[in-house]
Amino acid sequence: xxxxxxxxxxxxxxxxxxxxxxxxxxxxxxxxxxxxxxxxxxxxxxxxxxxxxxxxxxxxxxxxxxxxxxxxxxxxxxxxxxxxxxxxxxxxxxxxxxxxxxxxxxxxxxxxxxxxxxxxxxxxxxxxxxxxxxxxxxxxxxxxxxxxxxxxxxxxxxxxxxxxxxxxxxxxxxxxxxxxxxxxxxxxxxxxxxxxxxxxxxxxxxxxxxxxxxxxxxxxxxxxxxxxxxxxxxxxxxxxxxxxxxxxxxxxxxxxxxxxxxxxxxxxxxxxxxxxxxxxxxxxxxxxxxxxxxxxxxxxxxxxxxxxxxxxxxxxxxxxxxxxxxxxxxxxxxxxxxxxxxxxxxxxxxxxxxxxxxxxxxxxxxxxxxxxxxxxxxxxxxxxxxxxxxxxxxxxxxxxxxxxxxxxxxxxxxxxxxxxx
Amino acid sequence: xxxxxxxxxxxxxxxxxxxxxxxxxxxxxxxxxxxxxxxxxxxxxxxxxxxxxxxxxxxxxxxxxxxxxxxxxxxxxxxxxxxxxxxxxxxxxxxxxxxxxxxxxxxxxxxxxxxxxxxxxxxxxxxxxxxxxxxxxxxxxxxxxxxxxxxxxxxxxxxxxxxxxxxxxxxxxxxxxxxxxxxx
Numbered sequence: 001x002x003x004x005x006x007x008x009x010x011x012x013x014x015x016x017x018x019x020x021x022x023x024x025x026x027x028x029x030x031x032x033x034x035x036x037x038x039x040x041x042x043x044x045x046x047x048x049x050x051x052x053x054x055x056x057x058x059x060x061x062x063x064x065x066x067x068x069x070x071x072x073x074x075x076x077x078x079x080x081x082x083x084x085x086x087x088x089x090x091x092x093x094x095x096x097x098x099x100x101x102x103x104x105x106x107x108x109x110x111x112x113x114x115x116x117x118x119x120x121x122x123x124x125x126x127x128x129x130x131x132x133x134x135x136x137x138x139x140x141x142x143x144x145x146x147x148x149x150x151x152x153x154x155x156x157x158x159x160x161x162x163x164x165x166x167x168x169x170x171x172x173x174x175x176x177x178x179x180x181x182x183x184x185x186x187x188x189x190x191x192x193x194x195x196x197x198x199x200x201x202x203x204x205x206x207x208x209x210x211x212x213x214x215x216x217x218x219x220x221x222x223x224x225x226x227x228x229x230x231x232x233x234x235x236x237x238x239x240x241x242x243x244x245x246x247x248x249x250x251x252x253x254x255x256x257x258x259x260x261x262x263x264x265x266x267x268x269x270x271x272x273x274x275x276x277x278x279x280x281x282x283x284x285x286x287x288x289x290x291x292x293x294x295x296x297x298x299x300x301x302x303x304x305x306x307x308x309x310x311x312x313x314x315x316x317x318x319x320x321x322x323x324x325x326x327x328x329x330x331x332x333x334x335x336x337x338x339x340x341x342x343x344x345x346x347x348x349x350x351x352x353x354x355x356x357x358x359x360x361x362x363x364x365x366x367x368x369x370x371x372x373x374x375x376x377x378x379x380x381x382x383x384x385x386x387x388x389x390x391x392x393x394x395x396x397x398x399x400x401x402x403x404x405x406x407x408x409x410x411x412x413x414x415x416x417x418x419x420x421x
Numbered sequence: 422x423x424x425x426x427x428x429x430x431x432x433x434x435x436x437x438x439x440x441x442x443x444x445x446x447x448x449x450x451x452x453x454x455x456x457x458x459x460x461x462x463x464x465x466x467x468x469x470x471x472x473x474x475x476x477x478x479x480x481x482x483x484x485x486x487x488x489x490x491x492x493x494x495x496x497x498x499x500x501x502x503x504x505x506x507x508x509x510x511x512x513x514x515x516x517x518x519x520x521x522x523x524x525x526x527x528x529x530x531x532x533x534x535x536x537x538x539x540x541x542x543x544x545x546x547x548x549x550x551x552x553x554x555x556x557x558x559x560x561x562x563x564x565x566x567x568x569x570x571x572x573x574x575x576x577x578x579x580x581x582x583x584x585x586x587x588x589x590x591x592x593x594x595x596x597x598x599x600x601x602x603x604x605x
Binding site for chain 1: 467469470471474476478584585586590591592593594
């Protein structure tokens with residue numbers, strides 16, 4: 001106990017160097033924990049985005065690609081699929097429900113999803129949680145109605161009853177706006193922590209109506225334009241969609257239906273099991289994650305070596321201190337213990353400050369991260385694995401503290417009181 | 422030579438045009454049958470466990486199992502095919518289904534050009550597909566499978582891509598001789 005007090009008193013005497021050392025360790029610990037947090041939370045949020053869907057079907061490309069664009073709104077579809085193909089499989093005897101998805105338009109950087117009311121009924125996320133309307137209702141008979149994700153409504157301050165204009169394409173600033181056919185906000189969904197929050201949902205008929213008078217990729221001009229009123233009276237059956245989600249009546253049927261879709265001769269389709277594709281995505285990301293983890297470990301090591309350097313450098317200045325301690329009856333192992341304790345105290349302070357920095361960072365970055373990347377970092381206590389990492393850092397400080405301790409031990413034997421200052 | 426090349430490209434071009442002029446028929450045969458991937462050394466395994474029913478679908482290039490992909494000609498080759506067939510007809514052993522789960526084979530079917538001599542051979546590659554439906558009266562004890570026997574019996578199989586649907590949802594994993602166990 002006396003030793004600890006002495007170590008702390010000695011550190012206080014050198015508080016500037018000590019503080020810098022603590023800060024270096026704190027930053028490295030914070031980085032390590034942040035990387036770990038983001039990794040686990042990214043996985044958790046990806047895994048909880050979709051649940052209860054047995055198959056995702058899109059144009060034939062790669063499973064990861066299809067998963068990313070259909071569910072996470074990352075990247076774009078290689079091809080669209082025919083409405084007939086959707087009808088064919090939606091009416092399949094083993095299919096319980098089918099949700100068509102049509103992507104490609106946007107509103108101020110947020111993606112617009114064309115779908116059917118089945119989406120609000122059958123789309124589940126997390127642990128089989130359905131979507132809930134916080135305000136208003138789902139879109140109904142009128143094609144120009146939109147249901148907003150929580151994030152969209154919050155960030156753009158929309159309320160039910162507002163009119164908004166969608167833009168063609170998914171760029172932040174679009175040159176082509178569908179300003180002749182405004183949409184009315186009829187509902188706002190509750191927060192889910194998934195890409196649904198950042199999506200505007202419209203009926204497939206609305207999606208079709210937006211482009212009904214387009215010729216050759218541009219809106220019609222002059223008299224060829226079809227305004228919203230006339231569009232409402234047209235047959236707004238879509239010809240193509242981007243992808244669809246299927247729920248089956250039994251899990252056993254999944255592989256048979258998957259094979260049937262993959263062998264479908266009408267057009268090249270790809271059916272994937274979302275859970276399997278997600279695993280494939282992890283194995284792709286695994287390498288990058290590991291690299292990040294190794295880098296942050298190296299940063300922690302750098303922090304600890306910085307501490308070692310600081311203590312070692314201080315040894316020379318502290319020969320007088322050691323000599324006085326020795327003269328007062330401290331044994332060489334007391335001196336050694338003092339230095340190990342010092343290293344331990346520095347590392348502990350660094351870890352505590354690192355944790356404080358992490359939580360401060362989470363507090364500050366929570367909102368922007370959720371808005372920009374849809375990544376929700378919870379303000380949660382460190383997990384068992386994180387405690388393990390912290391414990392390992394603390395333990396690593398002990399042998400590192402042993403190096404100056406060994407030197408001081410040797411010096412205090414040879415120098416003794418014969419030190420010349 | 423350049424001339425024949427020119428002729429060839431013209432031919433291809435006109436063929437393409439002719440195709441393009443054909444009215445688009447939206448029939449089931451518009452695109453032809455999809456070709457399955459075929460990679461020697463790797464196989465696919467689909468598992469679905471729902472209640473007491475465990476469905477197993479195993480598809481592998483014949484090369485991995487039999488050691489050749491042409492129709493069996495010699496007596497030795499025919500004996501080899503018969504042996505593979507006998508092994509595939511014992512799914513409980515082959516897939517390491519734990520006996521505690523008390524599973525019995527309800528249905529099974531084997532397909533492959535090598536196994537049915539009547540099937541028209543002549544493809545360059547030949548695959549073997551096996552499907553099983555097991556009924557397990559103690560499905561709770563069915564925590565996982567171990568494919569050590571499969572990798573041991575068919576050492577040419579180096580990896581198996583698994584798609585699995587179990588009580589905890591869908592999983593994808595890759596098994597190999599050094600990692601043979603999977604959990605539902």
